[in-house]
Amino acid sequence: MPQYKAPLRDVRFLLNEVFDYSAHYAQQPNAEDATPDMVDAILEGCATFCEEVLAPLNLSGDQEGCTFKDGVVTTPKGFKEAYAEYVAGGWQGISHPKQYGGQELPMSLNLLKSEMMGTANWSFTMYPGLSLGCMNTIFQFGSDAQKNTYMPPLVSGEWTGTMCLTEPQCGTDLGQVKTKAEPKGDGTYKITGTKIFISAGEHDLSENIIHIVLARLPDAPKGTRGISLFIVPKFLVNADGSLGERNTVKAGAIEHKMGIRASATCVMNFDEAVGYMIAEPNKGLEAMFTFMNTARIGTAVQGLAHAELSYQGALPYAKERRSMRALSGKKDADHPNDALIWHADVRRMLLTQRAVAEGARAMIYHAAKLADNMVAGVAEGNKAKYEEFDDRLGFYTPILKGFITEMGLECANIGMQVFGGHGYIKEHGMEQIARDARISTLYEGTTGIQALDLLGRKVLLQTRGKCIKEFTNEMIAQAKPHLLDGGPIGKMARLAFKRAIQWKMLTLRIMLRAAKDRDVVSAACNDYLMYSGYAMMGHFWLKQALVANEKLAKGGKDSADFYKAKLQTAEFYFDRLLPRADGHKKAMLSPTSSLMQMDKEHFSFV
Template structure:
């Protein structure tokens, strides 16, 4: 199985050289404590925890899975001890307010930790990971009394949290939610209904689980305008914060899944469970989007995590395994065959994995700076600042979630391919990465849903293309200094500038066609998202290549020269081999809908 090693060199390169996080943190009202020494200590500490505690449980946790009996869930061997160590280390409260027991550090630092944890053991990471959205929702929409009661144990990790949206009859279409919330008259509500696919909905790691639940009041309007949001604890909480009697919310079963088998995905039955409203009546969906956007960015990290772990597994194998001679002649003359890494097709697969992991990491680290500023707007009570960065992040979120998870899945499959038949064998751990990666394109909104959000809502409806124009402006500004340069940087810069113009033209053409053919928005959306993702990643590869070139020329880089040369070479590979894929997506996005919509529904048969 892959022996996970935290990619600290690449993380430091992005934090210190590419994005100048030191200056970024200095500009934040909650960034004073995030000094370079503090950041380095967090990186080193998280790396040690992930490499020595979480990674060894990844394969065994998958093999054992979770156990369900009489409404109770037992996590795999070693998970409880690992979670206790996680809580003891204060990792859960890294980016939450000091008054609730947190360390008050910027949100992005928690994301750095989450990336390492997710790569080492995605199943384990989901237990504390789901709590973050729960905490963010309570912090933004809860009353002071609710914050004081629930936040301290959630921040410490003593309790965990969930999001309860999906029901048997509806997934993405939350307008069909049927769970009922009957007012009791004392400010509480009785919730009745069934929720499915609840990640970390039941387990034995924490003393209590705080469920954030969507439900309908008796007089609620139909559809999404009639959904309210409630806090429903597994165990009721006494006024002094102690755990009280069991609330009638019971785990009916856990799902038997393709992957992330050590993460319990529960069916929860609410049978008159006591709930407390959060946010305003019938406006629960708006509040829940705080939770959902947090989860979507977290899922984008999964794409990077699986690409990284797959690369870390397949690279050593490609250097050790021998098969045939390289077409260009003997490379390892002392052996009867050359190592796989000398074969061009194997290098292609390895470089795709490397492109996705390092390019995706750069995309997410940039978005994390936006998230820091958005959170600062909340902390400062600056609504305008919050909305500005929330809007910016809103454009990135569907691209990060949709594109990076699709690419992470491709990278995971390529990791198996490098191993050949051995990749299909459980003991090597490569097939587990592919199985774990598969869910990432489905939950928190499928790729199709992310694509509709991007094209239909963010681009066409809300901004009329402004979000694309703003980002392509950044692309042009990045490319300008090297437009007339020779060599690799000049070639990549000219390609990026050309693509920036092309992206705007494509957006305009879709807008004009969609005005006459509404089905075009749906038929073009996934291709538009993938096209956008390839161009966005190209932007961040050029950014990395330019910075690596600067450090090579100045000799001021902290890493060996080979590190920076590899950055530039990987960027060249991306522009030559992966960016051209955007052309196919562009052509498909502009194709007429007739080929999709012409066939009568009754003609779809399998005979």
Template sequence: MPQYKAPLRDMRFLLNEVFDYPSHYAALPNGEDATPDMVDAILEGCATFCEEVLSPLYLTGDQEGCTIQDGEVTTPKGYKEAYAEYAAGGWQGLAHPKEYGGQELPMSLNLLKSEMMGTANWPFTMYPGLSLGCMNTIYLHGNDKQKATYLPPLIEGRWAGTMCLTEPQCGTDLGQVKTKAEPQADGTYKLTGTKIFISSGEHDLTENIIHIVLARLPDAPKGTKGISLFIVPKFVVNADGSMGERNSVKAGALEHKMGIRASATCVMNFDGATGYMIAQPNKGLEAMFTFMNSARIGTALQGLAHAELSYQGALPYAKERRSMRALSGKKDAEHTADALIWHADVRRMLLTQKAVAEGARAMIYSAAKLADHMVAGAAKGDMKQYEHYDDKLGFYTPILKGFITELGLECANIGMQVFGGHGYIKEHGMELIARDARIATLYEGTTGIQALDLLGRKVLLQTRGKVVSEFTNIMTAQAKPHLLDGGPIGSMARACFKRALQWKGLTLRIMLRAAKDRDIVSSACADYLMYAGYVMMGHFWLQQALVANEKLTKGGGKETPEFYKAKIQTAEFYFDRLLPRADAHKKSMLAPTDTVMQMDNEHFMFT
């Protein structure tokens, strides 16, 4: 089983050398305490917790899984103790307001914490992770009493939270929600209905669980305009903040899943459960999606996490396992066979994992700076700032969520491939990473939904291509000073410059075709998203290579020159071996829609 080691050197490289997070934090209203020393202490402390506490529970948690009896869920051995240590360390309130017991540090620091925790043990991380959406929703849309009642214990980690959206008849199309909310004389509501796929819906880690639930009032309009949002606690909270009677919400079953078995994914039954409206009537969907962009960054982290962990498992195996001689001649003369890492195809797989993990980390850390500004705007009630950065982040998020999770799944499968037959055996843990990675492309919207959101909504409908122009202008501005450079830097800069112009042109071509053929948006969107992902990652690989090259040429990398050399070499691999995949997506997205739509439905049959 891979023993997780936090990639602190790469994290610090991005934070301090590529994205200048110290200056970024100094300019934030809540960044005063996020000094370089404080950030380092947080990184080191979280790394220790992840390596020593969470990582050892990853395989055993999968083997044991969760169990349910009479609606009560028991988590795997060690989870309660690990969660207690997590809560005692103050990790849950890292980025939440001080007035409710948090530390009020920038949101991006919470993301760094989540990356390490998620890579060490994704199923465990889902328990505190689901609480974040609950806390953010209450903080932004709850009234003063609701904030005072629910936020302190949630931020302390004494209570947990969920987000209850999906029902048996609807997932993405929430306009079909049927759960009912009947108003009561005392101002509360009685909720009745069934929610499915509810992560952390029931567990034994906290004394209370606060559900955020979508439901309909009796006179609600049809569709998404008639959905309201409610707080439904597992235990009703008394006026003095103590826990009262058990509410009429119960886990009916645990979902039997392919992966993340240590995370309790529940069918939740609401049988006249007491609830409290949050936000305005029939405006629940808007409130629920307030922090959806940041939530999707959290899911993109899973793609990064599984690419990183699979690489950490595959690399030592490739160095230790021996098979045949390298085609270029004997490498390990003292042994009867050479290590796997000498074989070019194995090196290709390892470099793919490394390039994806480090490229994805750069993409996410760049987006996290936008999220910091977005959250800062919301915190001070500056909705103009909030909306400005939410829009900018909205362009990133479908690419991050869709592209990175797809590549994270690929890298998890590559890890199994490096192990050969041993990768299929449970004791090595590589098949576990692949099973857990599979869900990332599905929840928070499948890759197809992300692609439609990107091309149909963000690019065509909302901005008429403006968001692509803005980002590709950043790409060309970075590449332009280096177009005449020699060596790998010049080659990479020219490739980025060309791709930026190409991306603009492709967007215009699809926009023009969509005016006559509406189906082109749906038939081309998945390829468009993947194309965008490869090009965007290329931009961030060039950015990393430029910094590394400057360190080497100006003598700033004397202490760790091998780190900067490896950065440039990994960037070269990305541009030579992975970025060309964009050409296939380009060709496919421009193919005629007829080949997708021409067959009669009756001809989809078994033959």
């Protein structure tokens, strides 16, 4: 199985040399303690925890899975001990207020932690990860009494949380929610209904689980405008903060999943469970989705994590495994065969994994800075600032979630391919990465939903193309000073510049066509999203290449190999991966007739 090693050199390159996080933190209201030394200590400590505690449980956790009996979920061997160590280390409260026991560091630091944890063991990471949405919701919309009751044990990690959204009939369409909330007359509500796909809905890692639940009041209007939000604890909480009686919420089953098998995905049954309203009546969905951009970026991290882990598994195998001679001649003279890494097609696969992982990391780290500014707006009570950065983050979100998870899945499959037949065997751990990665394109909104959100909502309805104009202007501003440069930098700058102009024109063409044919939006959106992802990743690869090129020009031997590899990976991206955008361009401009002309009855098995 892959032996995970935290990519700290690349992380530090982005933080310190590309995005200047030190200057960024100096402007944040909650970043007084985020000094370079503190950030480095967090990175080192998290890397050690992930490499030594979480990574060794990844394969065994998948093989054992979770067990379910009479409503009780037992996590795989070692998970309870690992979670206790996680809580003891104070990892859960990195980005939450000190008044509730947190460290009050920027949200981006929590995302850096999540990347390492998720790469080491995605199943484990989902248990504390689901608590973040619960905490964020209570923190922003809860009453003072609710915050004082629930935030401290959630921040410490003693309790965990969930987000109970969808139901058997719903899927993404939450307007179909049927769970009922009946007022009892004492300020509490009786919550009755069934929720599905609830990650960490039941487990043995913490003493209490706090569910955030969507439900309808008796007089609620239909659709999404009639949904309220409730806190429903597994165990009721006494006035002194101690645990009271068991609430009438119970896991009815756990799903038998393709991947992330050590993460308990539950069917949760609420049988007149005691609930407490959070936020305003009938505005639960609005409150629930306040931090949805950050949740979806968290899912984008899964695409990065599986690209990175699959690369870390495939690379040493390609260096050690021998097969045939390289076409360009003998490379390993002391052996009758050359290592796989000398074959150009194997290098294509390895460089694809590397380019995707490092490109995705840059995209996500940039978005994390926007998330910091958004949270700062909330902390400062500055609504205008919050809305500005939430809108900017909202443009990135569907691209990050949709594109990066699709690419992460491709890279996970590539890792199996490098191993050949051995990649299909469980002991090597490569097929597990592919199975774990598969869910990333489905939950928190499928790739199709992200594509509709990008093109239909963000581009056409909300901004009329303004968001594309603003981002492509950034691409042009970065590339323009280097258009006449020689060598790889000039070539990459010209290609990025060309894509920026092309992206603008494509958006205008789609907008004009959609005005005449509404099916254009749904027909073109997936290709539009993928085109956008390739173009955006190109922008961030150019950003990294410019820094690496500058560092090399200044000399210094210590990191020369790192910067050379960075430039060479950037060249590969522009030569081999960015051209894929042309296929998406052609497809999105195709007429809708080939999609829509067939009668429904003609879709058959005969």
